[in-house]
Amino acid sequence: MPKQSAPQELAQIAPKLVDVTNEVLFGDIWERPGLSARDRSLVTVSVLAALYRSEQLGYHLGVALDNGLSVEELSEAITHLAFYAGWPNAMTAITLLKKIADERSALPPTRAANRTRTISGRQ
Numbered sequence: 001m002p003k004q005s006a007p008q009e010l011a012q013i014a015p016k017l018v019d020v021t022n023e024v025l026f027g028d029i030w031e032r033p034g035l036s037a038r039d040r041s042l043v044t045v046s047v048l049a050a051l052y053r054s055e056q057l058g059y060h061l062g063v064a065l066d067n068g069l070s071v072e073e074l075s076e077a078i079t080h081l082a083f084y085a086g087w088p089n090a091m092t093a094i095t096l097l098k099k100i101a102d103e104r105s106a107l108p109p110t111r112a113a114n115r116t117r118t119i120s121g122r123q
Contacts (some may be wrong), residue, residue, distance in 0.1 A: 004063065005021075006026075038067045038068045038069055041064035041067040044063075045057065045064050045069075045078075045093075046077055046081055048093075049085060049093035050081055050085035051089075052088070054093075054096060057096055058099075061074065061096055061097050065100070065104065071097065071101045075097060079094075
């Protein structure tokens with residue numbers, strides 16, 4: 001997985017937030033050996049969907065796909081959490097997943113596999 005990082009343009013107004021994001025969240029928490037990146041992505045996507053954090057959810061759905069989760073697995077997780085986190089949250093999450101899956105299927109394989117990711121989803 002390409003190393004995740006906060007968008008550098010945010011450092012202009014929140015340098016410490018960008019630093020903590022890069023060093024602690026992505027440099028330490030995401031790199032800990034207790035869970036695989038795949039499992040961390042599943043947990044992260046589930047929490048973001050459950051809390052209706054759709055701004056970050058799209059980015060993390062892409063990371064989850066990069067970390068080896070399939071569209072089918074993510075769809076199943078979202079369907080499961082619809083009953084625990086609410087129908088609107090699940091419908092928003094599944095709509096984002098479909099959009100990302102559709103976008104990725106339209107990309108040539110080399111572009112889809114060689115993405116550089118930032119927390120905002122911009123490349």
